Amino acid sequence: MQVTLRIQRFNPETDTKPHYQEYTVEVEPTDRVLDALNQVKWYQDGSLTYRRSCAHGICGSDAMRINGRNRLACKVLIKDLGPKITIEPLLGFKVIKDLVVDLEPFFAQYRTVMPYLINDEPPPTRERLQTPEERELIEDTSKCILCACCTSACPIFWTTEWLGPAAIVNGHRFLFDSRDRATEERLAVLNQRFGVWRCRTIFNCTEACPRGIQVTHAIEQVKRRILFEQS
């Protein structure tokens, strides 16, 4: 079938403002949007720029706005979108070129939550024990691939600098890990002025997450943890 892609273009070397360009490509209904983009890049206009790698939704490279919602281009099929598809870069980040945005602020947010296991007790010679029930608590948030779909879907993030859902998800990942010992420090970070309390339970993050992580739920769990553990 034929689809028309309306893509936001921006080349910093020649443009001052982004503009839209349309391409028509021949694709199968079961193709991914990424396949359509590749069609354009490979056979029509090599200057079209976007990130991609795994092509099956596990590396998080190709987060972009597809028909106004944050999606991974490799995880949406053409048949679910119809013949006219608008593709734009993620909101809230600086555009480097076309669909490529500068994610450094996103990773900076991520680093603030100390996203690594902290446990200074001398480890046993074998594994630390953790029951399946304890493991279950971090099942959902440990799936995060840091694609930025959630953070850049959050209206609060568009207008304010705050931790953002992805960083909180990764904070949650360790906060609820029975092996971690830095609960207090972590809660202190998340309790900052621009920490979890900025979240207005908008749910755009959850709706956008390609990994199906219950982002808002994780944020709420963190809020309750602070509420009942720290105050």
Next chain:
Amino acid sequence: MSAPRLRVGRERPAGGFELYSWYFFRISGLLLIFLAITHVVIMHVINTVDEIDWRFVADRWGSPFWRAFDWLMLFLALLHGLNGARLAVDDYVRSRGWRIFAHSILWSAAVIFLIIGSIAVLTFNPDAFQAAATAAGS
């Protein structure tokens, strides 16, 4: 590759103010359901502006219960609402200078409106006017 915007790591929380603000929204909100809705139903639905006049208010505030009721509502709604406006300011006012300015306005508004509101509700003395009116009329 720009410099990180948020400070990394083990930082002290901002006194937990946002936590209390968040909590206050919830508690005041729940109380306001009762207070504000009752108020609106009595003052704007059952009685409408056609019936309400100075006399009506004066009669109502004759009862300490209604005074307490109205003052509590005023107090909670004002803080709840202005706190909400503060969130909006934090969201939309990006420059530091303007943000401080907007916060000052909000807090001043809170103080001023609380004072005039309290004066109105707590110090209102219909008898004084009654006396004055009688005096003037005779």
Next chain:
Amino acid sequence: MTTGTVPTQERGPVTAGTRGIAAYRGYRPPVGMLSWALHRITGLGVLLFLLLHIVDIFLVGYGPETFNELLFLYRHPVFRIGEIILVAGLYYHAANGVRIILIDFWDKAYQFERQLFYGVIVVFLAGFIPTAFLMIRAMVR
């Protein structure tokens, strides 16, 4: 570069529409975003009314003449319609506020986020329709 000692320059402009309120137009709003936008608008609207209201009751303290003179303003049709909108806003805000509080404190509520929003609409309509009826009836009388 992620954790870096090597300085590099900023590059690329921040293009229009990627930050600030303009971004709102760039996202096709899911239900949750609508519910939040309404919550914020109604909250701020009710606050505005409240501030006005405090001023006018302050005038009660200046005696019946001053106050009753002001009442004619309140009886003006534009103001009465505004009053209906105020009530609508307050009802919505209250109902949605309860939804948010449920999500905050009831661990399972996130699973029914959508349904809760539809519940908010139902509760809102159930409250607002009779109220609006009474108010409009009083107004046209």
Next chain:
Amino acid sequence: MYHRFDAVIVGAGGAGLMAAAQLAGKCNVAVITKLYPVRSHTGAAQGGIAAALANVEEDHWIWHMFDTVKGGDYLVDQDAAEVLAREAIDAIIELEHWGFPFNRLPDGRIDQRRFGGHTRNFGEAPVRRSCYAADRTGHMILQTLYQQSIKNQVVFFDEFMMLDLLLTDDGVCTGVVALDVETGEFHVFHAKAVLLATGGYGRVFKVTSNALSLTGDGVAIVFRRGLPLEDMEFYQFHPTGIYKLGILLSEACRGEGGILRNGLGERFMERYAPTLLDLAPRDVVSRSIYHEIREGRGVEGKDYVYLDLTHLPKEVIETKLADNTDFVRTYLGLDPVVDPIPIQPTAHYAMGGIPTDVDGRVTVDAQNTPVPGLYAAGECACVSVHGANRLGTNSLVDLVVFGRRAGKHMLQFVQENDLHPLPKEPDYRARAEVEWILENEGQEKVATIRAELQEAMMADASVFRTGDGLRRMQDKLVELRNRFTRITIDDRSRTFNTDLVEAIELGYLLDCAEAIVACALAREESRGAHYREDFPQRDDANWLKHTLVTRTSGGLELSYKPVIITRFQPKERTY
């Protein structure tokens, strides 16, 4: 721009990050990666990571070693396999201490499951050896290692693409040259030691489980600099790729009890591997699938068969195979709980690569002479622990065990050695390559050449090979290389020029393909993943040896090096 470091690591997948963890904080180290670290393809690995922890049932590292050697059709260097099997246990425990969220047994220890080719007591029956985190094991490894890098404040150069390796005339490695993709600037990294961990090159084939970015960069660059590559003819096809797309459905599907069925609904593996059945090693299963298809027993006579999970408990499908289930639902619109899944073998893993010793040092000849300062680890390296065919879950072990060893050895090396001076104009070759591509005026499109390459490699150099086919492929490669000199690209800008990147990558793919075909044509036997229809038998008398291929001015040169055999003498390989 010029940078000086003690050690530079190229590639931020499992191997690169594991090495970085050994060096961070102890010396001045940088990681260069053309993708953000968490985008590396290690994150795609699903099934598990093997170690004889014996948490669930009796197990010994020597059983693991045996399975590795036998799985690799005895082409494995057994000293390395012993290191792998022994150190796997420590490596897993270390990962656990770093926070890896393994699935657990009720008593809190790490859970283990079955995987292809892993057996108890030297081949008796399948054993539960694979440690895992649902079907996201690689994702968790990548995340855990990246988390450690953040903790250790590792310096990353994200989206920097290595273009050249700097070697002095007397063969000492002095650094690398990389392109900052975002700005188009060239950066020279001057270092005492360099580790290459750039991953595989599955993109030489049409149907592959590999990422679009897996184009064998490190392998090709080493090859271009005149160093040898080892065992390039051995390329593994994984039996269960989603039909047409090549997206991998993990062996864990069969580890949890999934069954392969042909068009008639038969469990055809009964014919080919009566003991291990569907859990036979990948080369065996992939060939069996193609046999069925050739005999007309593919589904509806087409070129695919079914992976059947429908008899498994819904709970297992939804939780232990959650991601696989998601792929099938998303890309095929089928539900594994009720529908059998159409699958086809998919190009998956390079057993061959840059030859190294057990400390990750790159070696250049049959005597294992190392290149001072140059290391390699991960899929781009060939230690060789996988021999002619890798067992499932052994790659992740390879990454952590040999990534760690390489890192440790590098640390010692940079502490004991001084910085060598750089050659003059170190980046001239890289600049010339980029300028050439940016300015070339031709009519050929990169994508067209790449597609033809992938198509031809799939037809003539994949699961089944013949002398004729491989010679045809060689001619095709000459043609493609010729056309490659006439390419033109649309994007001439400096900023984030992915058009340029893809053109450079195509050059690397052509190099890899050339090496694969040359080695495959020479090896006149069938062993592991290398199957020659014209020589269907394994031939230990003549071919129990590793291939080394080197590019010289006179073309490709082949030489051989003996296989190290310590504990297990080659035997016939049946399952």
